[in-house]
Amino acid sequence: MNVQQVAVFLEHKPGRLAEISHCLAESNINIRALSLADTTDFGILRLVADDTDKARKVLKEHGFTVGVTEVIAVGAEDRPGGMDKILQVVSKAGLNVEYMYAFTKKSGESGILLFKFDEPAQALTAFKEAGIKILSGEEVHSM
């Protein structure tokens, strides 16, 4: 199973992010990684939580528009060139990245890149062929 990502729609208004973090905190949900996409008019918060279903439920109860999507997580070496190695594979395979973000498990140990592709199946094949480590949902959610 791939990594489950929770996406939340945000209007540009002060305090909205804090409301999200607060309701996750109150429900004892841990955030593994997050990124915020912003446009002139709105934002989309994307996060990977330790408990996707609970995070979704809690946010919905607080009136947010929430969507759950799958993203692909791959392991990268946490040193110069670690990310480049992976993106070279993506580039050679001619894959279009919708968005990506990254986090490190423990500095110097291993980095994790989260990808959203137009064609995830092809991406998985390309990564496998290049010998890049694909992380399962269980691994990422329980880190």
Place this chain on the structure above:
Amino acid sequence: MIWNEKNETMPREELEVVQLARLQAQVERVYATVPYYREKMDAAGVAPGDIKTLQDIKHLPFTTKDDLRRNYPFGLFTVPLDRIVRIHASSGTTGQPTVVGYTRRDIKMWAEMMARSLAAAGVTQKDVVHNAYGYGLFTGGLGAHYGAEEMGCAVIPISGGNSKRQITLMRDFGSTVLLATPSYTLNLADTMAEMGVDPSELKLRVGIFGAEPWSEQMRTELESRLKIKAVDIYGLSEVLGPGVAVECIEEQRGLHIMEDHFLPEIVDRDTFEPLAPGEKGELVFTTLTKEAFPVIRYRTKDVCQLITKVCTCGRTFHRMPKVTGRTDDMLIIRGVNVFPSQIEEVLIGTEGVEPHYQLVVSREGSLDTIEAQVEVSEEFFSDEVRVLEGLTRKLQGNIKDLLGISCKIKLVEPKTIQRSEGKAQRVIDKRNI
């Protein structure tokens, strides 16, 4: 100058005699020639012979825009098409547009109403008239044009748009009078500033502005920026087009209604009972002389009161103040009539869009803008920016196609649009008109 001194300064008692005779003739003709009116009058139990005084008009049924739509396109015409010389239609794009027709005599009467309006604004045949009202199905352009020709002015039928060229020609031709919507005029003023044209280089001395509501603040703005006098003109295609009422340049306070051709009433907005002239209510018009397309007690949706105080200009016609409110939600955006329900149709017709929306009308610089706030439902929410922006573009495109206006779409979080407890407040107008 008063164009038709005899009629425009007629003592009230004489005017009322003229009005009653014309009203009786009009009601009789409508009853005899338009089945729809006859059925409505029969249902209300009123016959043409019951109109014995001007006050008896209150027994006649009202006419609304719905009645006009129901009789699309020519159902309320009193004459066959071979006697019609002109047809205009409203911008109504969903549902039925309202269609109005004119006989040769109607066009002549209209030209006189416009000539009277120009004269009231101080225009004479020596003037060069720059007519920037839109020419076409909209009554503004041609209506004003015929009046200015009737007066003998040199008319420049420039219509709307292409502001830089408008200003160049205004300067080169020595235009002295500008006819336009107030918001377009502000746009022209902005363009002049961009072009480095000083309004004092121009010969403009008066502007006659209408087709959308505008405020006293706007008058001050237009007058000081363009170094002109700004005069308000009122009209609606269902009744005539421009020239139903106009301010006199002497007072610039209240618009004289051409009462020898249009009989105004003010009725209560809820009970529709007639109100005294000084009381505020919905403005209702009955045409007294129109041939092709008369209307009986047409509800304009404009809210105002009548000013009966005698005016210093010498006209005896009652005045109406500048129109500031409408009884329903019709919006006029840059001269285009827009009903919130039309935007609603586009929004709701698009998959995944919540039926909760709100329209915010404001003015940016000199132009009216409209923004539709739409709640993001789970159905159309996406984690990809591209998808959401694609959706807003699609909505914008659909609205533009259908209504011809640019409407900004703002996505908002669920439940952020205030839910109504009765009638929804769909429109927030920030224009401060």
